Structures are given as C-alpha cells and as structure tokens.
Amino acid sequence: MSMRPSAMRMPYLIAAILVAAAVPAAGSGKPPARWATGTPLIGEAVALTQWDMAENRAQCAPLALLSDGGVRGKARPAAFGGGWAVAFDVPGVRSAYGFAGTGLLPQDAQPSGWQRDRLTQQWPHMRDLTALPAPAFAGYGVVGAEPYPADNRAGKGLHSLAYMRIEGQRCTYNVWSRISRAHLETLLDNLRLLR
Numbered sequence: 001m002s003m004r005p006s007a008m009r010m011p012y013l014i015a016a017i018l019v020a021a022a023v024p025a026a027g028s029g030k031p032p033a034r035w036a037t038g039t040p041l042i043g044e045a046v047a048l049t050q051w052d053m054a055e056n057r058a059q060c061a062p063l064a065l066l067s068d069g070g071v072r073g074k075a076r077p078a079a080f081g082g083g084w085a086v087a088f089d090v091p092g093v094r095s096a097y098g099f100a101g102t103g104l105l106p107q108d109a110q111p112s113g114w115q116r117d118r119l120t121q122q123w124p125h126m127r128d129l130t131a132l133p134a135p136a137f138a139g140y141g142v143v144g145a146e147p148y149p150a151d152n153r154a155g156k157g158l159h160s161l162a163y164m165r166i167e168g169q170r171c172t173y174n175v176w177s178r179i180s181r182a183h184l185e186t187l188l189d190n191l192r193l194l195r
Contacts, residue, residue, distance in 0.1 A: 041192060042068050043075040043086040043099075048194060050077050050084035051101065057084070059108075060101035060171035061195040069186035071179060073097060083171065097177040097187060101169075108170050115165045115172075123163065124148075127188055138164040138175065138188050148181060155181030162188055169193075 041064035051062035060083060073088025073096055082103020087095040107118070112135045120126055123139030124147035130136075140162035141147055148155045160181050164173040175191065177184040 041065055041194070043088070044194060046075045046077055046086045047084070047099075050086065051194075054084040054101065055082045056101060056104050056171055059104060059169065060084070060173075061166075061169055061193050062101065063099055063173065063191045064194055065099075065187065066190040066192060067186065068097070068190070069179075069183050071097065071183065080174075085174075093178055095176075096179060097183065098175075099187065099191060100174045101171045102174055104171055108172060112165065112167060119163055119165070127162075127185065129164070129166075129188055129191070131189065132191065132193060133167040136164070136166045138162040140175075140184060140188070143176075153181070155184070160184040164188065164191075166193065 044064035047062040047064050051057050051060075054060070062084065064086075068088065071088070071090060073090045075086055075088055078085035078087035078095065078098060078100065080100045080102060083101045085098060085100035087098035090096040110118075116126075116135070116137055119137065119139030122145050124141040124145070125139065127138050127140065128136070129138060139145075140160065142149075142155065143159040143161045148158070152158060157178065157180075160177045160183075162175040162184060164175055166173065173191075175184065175187050177187060
C-alpha cells in the first residue's frame with residue numbers, strides 16, 4: 001500500500017506545529033512550561049492536579065520548578081486551605097521544601113507597588129524574580145518573618161519561608177525550604193508558571 005506524498009508529510013507537519021507552539025514568542029520573556037526535550041518540570045504533575053481542585057485556581061496559577069538545586073525530594077500534595085500546594089519530602093524530613101498558591105485574602109487584590117511595600121516592611125530580605133512575569137518579587141527570611149541569626153546566616157536547617165507575588169496573579173505564593181537560605185533562593189529563581 002502506497003501513501004500519497006501529502007499524507008506522508010502529515011506527521012512531520014504536526015510535529016512542527018507542536019514544537020512551534022511550545023516555543024515562546026520572540027521577546028516575550030516567558031520560557032515554555034516544559035524543557036525543550038518535553039520533560040515535565042519538577043513537581044508539575046502534582047501542582048496541576050492540586051491546582052485543578054483549588055478554590056483559588058482562577059486567580060492563582062500553578063507553578064513548578066526548573067531545578068530543585070539537586071536535592072531531589074519526592075513531590076506530594078499538601079493541604080493549603082483554599083489554595084493548592086506541592087511539598088517535597090527527603091529522607092528524614094517531611095515537607096523539606098515546597099511551594100503553594102495560598103487562599104485569597106482581601107489584601108491580595110491590592111496593586112503590585114502596594115504588595116512590594118507590604119513585603120518589604122514584613123520581611124528582612126527582598127528578591128526580584130526575573131524569570132517570572134514582571135513585576136515578580138519575594139520577601140523572605142526565617143518563619144515568623146525573622147532575620148537569619150548571626151550564628152547561622154546561611155539558614156542551614158532553619159525553616160526559611162518566602163511570600164512571593166507575580167504580576168497577573170492575585171494570590172501571595174508561599175515557598176519554603178528547611179534545607180538552607182541558599183536552597184530557598186534557588187527555588188525562587190527556578191519557579192515557573194504553568195498557565
């Protein structure tokens with residue numbers, strides 16, 4: 001049985017369309033939600049499942065990680081009232097790190113400038129997040145909005161927490177690491193929007 005030349009080209013045409021759809025428009029500044037190889041991002045499947053069931057899904061897009069800093073925790077769903085969450089367990093530490101889209105509060109509707117001021121006043125450290133739609137930023141420190149202690153500025157073994165805002169999203173995301181301050185900063189720099 002012979003195929004017509006146009007029928008033989010169809011699989012290649014479909015593949016080209018799929019590749020083109022995965023590549024961001026020039027100058028968009030937004031990376032695709034998947035690696036060029038098509039490999040899912042870290043925590044992607046759990047994030048999408050949890051987000052799909054969350055009350056806040058219309059205002060709080062799901063996230064996943066390009067890199068977890070080499071920690072390689074096991075992703076699992078985590079409870080986060082009104083929102084969604086992905087926690088990562090490592091041997092001996094449950095919820096060693098993770099990220100969450102929190103339930104919405106009235107203050108979450110305030111504009112980005114107001115949110116930046118709020119987080120700057122609340123947290124000892126601020127970080128701009130250039131890989132996410134701008135303005136994107138996070139205030140962070142030790143749980144309770146505390147600074148890192150003088151004898152452990154690296155935050156090794158402490159519960160580091162960040163409140164993160166992303167343009168176009170209404171929720172205040174939570175990102176945490178019980179590994180170190182540097183690990184939390186790695187997570188912040190590697191989070192990507194999935195929707």
